[in-house]
Amino acid sequence: MDGLVIQLQRQLVDYSTSLYKEGFLDDQFKQLQQLQDESNPDFVVEVVCLFFEDSERLLSELSKTLSQQNVDFKKVDAHVHQLKGSSSSIGAQRVQRVCIAFRNYCEEQNNEGCLKSLQLVKHEFSLVKTKLEAMFKLEKQVLAAGGSIPMH
C-alpha cells in the first residue's frame, strides 16, 4: 500500500503547509516538531493537548470574569497574558495575535472591546483546535499506513 502512504503523506504536507500559510501556525510549531524524537514520540500531541485544556479553562474564566458587574481588568489581563504565552509557546499565531489586541483593550479598560476580543479569541481557538485535531488524525493515518511523518 505504498501509494496510500505517499498519498496520505502528501495530504498531510499540503494540509500543514496551508495551516502555516493561513497563519494558524508559525515557526514555533516547527520547533516543537523538531523536539519530537524516539525518546519523546508523542511530545507534540502532549503539548498541544495541554494547550487545549489550558486554553479552555482560561476562556471559561475569562467569560466569567467579563460577565460580572464590576470587571476586574487586572484579572482579565492576567488570563489573557497566560493565553498569549501558551499560544506563542506552541506557535498558534492567530490566537496569539488576538490576545495581543485583547490585552490592549484590557489596558484601556474597554469592556466592549474586551468582550469583542473574547469572542474573537474563542473563535480563533476553536478554529486552530479543529485544524490541529484534523492534522493529528491525518498523522495517525499515515503512521497506521506504515509511513513516517515527513519533516519540513
Place this chain on the structure above:
Amino acid sequence: MEACNCIEPQWPADELLMRYQYISDFFIALAYFSIPLELIYFVKKSAVFPYRWVLVQFGAFIVLCGATHLINLWTFTMHSRTVAIVMTAAKVLTAAVSCATALMLVHIIPDLLSVKTRELFLKNKAAELDREMGLIRTQEETGRHVRMLTHEIRSTLDRHTILKTTLVELGRTLALEECALWMPTRSGVELQLSYTLRHQNPVGFTVPIQLPVINQVFSTNRAVKISPNSPVARRRPSGRYMPGEVVAVRVPLLHLSNFQINDWPELSTKRYALMVLMLPSDSARQWHVHELELVEVVADQVAVALSHAAILEESMRARDLLMEQNVALDLARREAETAVRARNDFLAVMNHEMRTPMHAIIALSSLLQETELTPEQRLMVETILKSSNLLATLINDVLDLSRLEDGSLRLDIGPFDLHGLFKEVLNLIKPIASVKKLFVTLSLSSDLPEYAIGDEKRLMQIMLNIVGNAVKFSKEGGISISAFVAKSDSLRDPRAPDFFPVPSDNHFYLRVQVKDTGSGINPQDIPKLFTKFAQSQSLATKNSGGSGLGLAICKRFVNLMDGHIWLESDGLGKGCTAVFMVKLGIGGRLNEAKIPYASRAPVNHVWTNFPGLKVLVMDDNGVSRMVTKGLLVHLGCDVTTVGSGDECLRAVSNEHKVVFMDVSVPGLDIYEVAVRIHEKFSKRHDRPLIVALTGNTDRVTKESCLRVGMDGVVLKPVSVDKMRSVLSELLDHGVLLESQ
C-alpha cells in the same frame, strides 16, 4: 661479923645525905623514863622527822640511864649480890648505848643544823618569787590596757576621735590628772594645745617648738619625765600639794611618703606631736617603768592610727577628684560626639545641597558649550566650566577627607586590570601633558601581574593626583612613571622606618615612582605636604588651584591600602619624585562576574549536546513550561520544572547548573527570586547561572535583570539552535555577552 654475900656500900650510911640521893635518883629515873615517852609521842605526831632510829637509840640510852639510876636506889642499903650484878649489867649496857649514841650524834647534828639554813634560804626565795609575780601581774595588766587602748584607737578612722579616745583611755587606765596633746601648727614653729582630757587648760594655747624640754622629748622615742613646771605641763594652779610627776612622749605624724617597707617608722619625719601626761598631784605615785612603756606603745599606735586616718582622707579626696574628672570627661566626650554628629549631618546636607547646583551648573555649561557661541562667549563658558569643575572636585575632596578621617570610608576591593589602569592614567594625562609640551613615559616591570585585587577607583585617584601634581608643577621636561613589584630588600625604606611590609602568598606590594623635572620642593616643606590644607608659600602660585587636600587624601588612601607614600626632592628647581607602595591582592584570573564587555572575544565553539546538565525551569504557564522542558530535554538536559518563585527557591540546589526563568509573566517576582538565589549560594561556583526568558528585550527589562544578578537574557521564542548556543555560551563563559 658474919660473912654474907652482900655488898657493903662504900661509905657509911649517913641518913640525910642518903635520903636526898635516894630521892634524886628516883626523880632522875622518872625523868629518864618520861623523856623518851615524850619524844616518841611527838615524833609520832610529826610524820616527817627523818632520824627515827636515832631517836630510838637515844630513847634506849635514856631508858637505860634511868634504869641505872633506878637500880641505884637499891644500892643505898644492903643489897644482895644479884642486885649488884644487875646494876653492873645495867651500867655496862648504858655505857655502850650512850657511847654509840654519842658517836651517832656527831653525824647527825650538822645535818640538823643545815636544815635551818635551808629553811631560811627557801623563805628568801619565796619572797623573791612573790615580788616577781607582782611584776608580771602588773605587766599583764599593762598589756591588757594597751590592747584595749589600741582597739579603741584603731576602731575609728576619724582623726579627732582617735586622739580624743587616746586621751580618755590613757587617763582612765593610768588614773591621770591631766592628759594633753600638743600638735604642731601649720607653720611648724609652734605647738598648739589641741586636745586635753579635763580641760584644765585653754585649748589653743601655743608654745614655741624650740624649747629645750620639747627638743629633749622629740629627740628620743621613749617617754621622758619632765618637770611639772615646764610650760607644756600647765595645770590649774592647786598650790597646796606637790604636783604629780609629768611624763611627755613624742607622737610621730606620718605621711604617706614616710612609709618604707623595711624600716618603720622612718626617722626622717620631722613632724611630731607632744603628748603630756600628769599624775594626780595629791598622790605619792611615781611613774613606773611599765607605765612608761605603756605610754610609749600607745604613742606609737596613735601614730599609726593617725596615718591611717590621713591615708583614708587622702584616698577619699582622690576619689572625689576622680569622680569630678570623670563627670567632666564624660561631658566633654558627649559634647565631642554631638559635635561630630553635627558635623556629619552638616556635611551630609551640604553634600547634597552643594552637589545639586554644581551639577546643574556643570551640565548646563557643557550644554552651552555645544551651542553656537562667539569666541568671547566661548571663553567665558569655558572658564565657568573649569571653575565649576574645580569647585566640584573641591567639594568631593572635602567630603572624602571627612569620611576618611571618620574611618567610615571602606575600600571597594575587587579584581581589576592593573596594566590597564596604568594605561588609562597615561591616556588621561597625555593630552594635558602635551599641551604643556611635557613628555610622559610609562614603564611597567615584567613581573608586574596583569590583574590585581584592590580598590581600582581609588588607586586611579591616587595615581591621577600624583601624576597631576607632577604635570602641574613642571614647566618643561617630562614625567616618567614606573611601576614594579617591591622586593623584600627594597621594601624597607629608610624614609619610612616604621613601615614593615610583609608580602605573603596572596598579596604583593606595588611600588610606583613618578619622577618629574619640575620646580621641586624645598626639603623642609616635605613633611607639611601631606597635611591637609597646608600649602607652602612657594607652591601657592596662582596656577595651582586645589585646596591642598589632594596629597592628604592620597596619603589616607595609601594608608588604607596598608602602604606608604612619600616625596623626595633634591631641592627647589631640581624636580621631584613621588613614591608610593600599596598592598594589592594577587588577582590572577578574572572570574565570572567582572569581564569588561568589550575586550573579550567570545570563544566560538558550540556544543551539540549537554548530556546530564541539570537545569531548573521556572514558568507559571504550563504550556510554555512544557515546551521549554521539551527543548532542553531534546538537548540532553536533566530538567526540573517549577511553577512559582517559592517552588523555585525550594527546588534550586548547587547541582543545577542553569536556572531559566520566564520573566514575561507578571505577578512573579522574578527579580526577588534571582536575589534570593544569589543569597542562597554565596560561593560563585556553587551558584547556578540564572537566565531570564522574556518576550520583550527592552532596555528596562534587560537592565533590571542584570541588576539583580542574572547572567543573561534570552528573547522568546527560543529555537533549538538558539537554546543550544545559549547553553554553550553559558557553560563556556559563565555569562551571556549579548542577549539573544
